Each structure stands twice: as C-alpha cells, then as structure tokens.
Amino acid sequence: MNAVSFTGRVRKCETKEYDKKDGTKGLIAILQFMVTDRVYANGDWTNRTLFMESTAFDKQAETWEKNYTEGKIIEVIGRLGEIRHWEKKDGSGVAYNITVAGHNGVTPFVGFAPREKTNDEPDF
Numbered sequence: 001m002n003a004v005s006f007t008g009r010v011r012k013c014e015t016k017e018y019d020k021k022d023g024t025k026g027l028i029a030i031l032q033f034m035v036t037d038r039v040y041a042n043g044d045w046t047n048r049t050l051f052m053e054s055t056a057f058d059k060q061a062e063t064w065e066k067n068y069t070e071g072k073i074i075e076v077i078g079r080l081g082e083i084r085h086w087e088k089k090d091g092s093g094v095a096y097n098i099t100v101a102g103h104n105g106v107t108p109f110v111g112f113a114p115r116e117k118t119n120d121e122p123d124f
Contacts, residue, residue: 002079004100006052008035010072015065029061030054031068033076054078054100076100 011032020026036049054076056064068074081099 003077004080005075005077006033006035006100007073007075008033008050008052010068010070010074011051012070013064013068015061026058027061027065029056029064031056031064031076033074052076052100 011034013029013031015027015029017025018028030053032051032053034049034051036047038045039048078100083099
C-alpha cells in the first residue's frame with residue numbers, strides 16, 4: 001500500500017478556474033507546503049527541507065483557498081505521487097519536489113503541547 005502522511009507549513013495555495021466537460025466552471029487549488037527535517041550528518045545538525053504540493057477541485061478547492069494560508073501548519077495524508085529533483089543553481093546539491101496524490105485529507109495540525117526536557121535527555 002502506498003500511503004504517506006506529512007506535517008508541514010503552507011507556502012501558498014493558488015486557485016484558478018477551469019472548464020468542466022459539461023460546460024460549467026470549476027475551481028482547482030494547488031497547495032504548496034514544505035516539510036523540514038533535522039538531519040545529523042558529518043558531525044553537524046542541519047535542516048533538510050522538502051517542498052511538496054497537492055491538488056484539490058471544486059468544493060475542496062474553495063475550502064483550501066479559504067483556510068490554508070501561508071505559514072499555517074497542516075497534515076496531508078495521501079499516496080506518494082511524482083518526485084522531481086534538480087541541481088540547485090548555486091551547485092550546493094539537489095532540490096526535490098514531491099507530489100502527494102489521491103489525498104485522503106488535508107487538515108490543520110493540532111500537534112502536541114510542548115514539554116520540558118528531562119535531565120537525562122541529550123542536547124542536540
């Protein structure tokens with residue numbers, strides 16, 4: 001089974017009209033979001049950011065346009081779609097764009113309450 005769940009921040013949600021087969025107008029929304037992960041490599045912690053997108057139509061597109069603004073934390077559940085990569089312009093590595101297709105939902109992320117670090121936890 002191809003099922004994924006990502007929690008990240010909205011970059012932008014763009015909408016535009018399209019022509020349906022029956023001659024009426026529909027609405028499409030493309031939600032771009034980013035997921036950042038802390039990675040330990042070569043003795044140092046760095047952030048790795050993945051840029052992702054998902055698409056919705058009509059009523060769901062209206063909901064996304066209204067509710068998912070830049071910076072909002074969301075959870076996207078669906079299946080892994082297309083993965084594209086390319087060399088960064090400055091030559092510093094490879095950039096990725098991942099598409100979440102056939103999504104089961106995009107929801108605001110409620111998250112967990114912050115907690116105090118215990119004395120036996122290492123500092124990272």
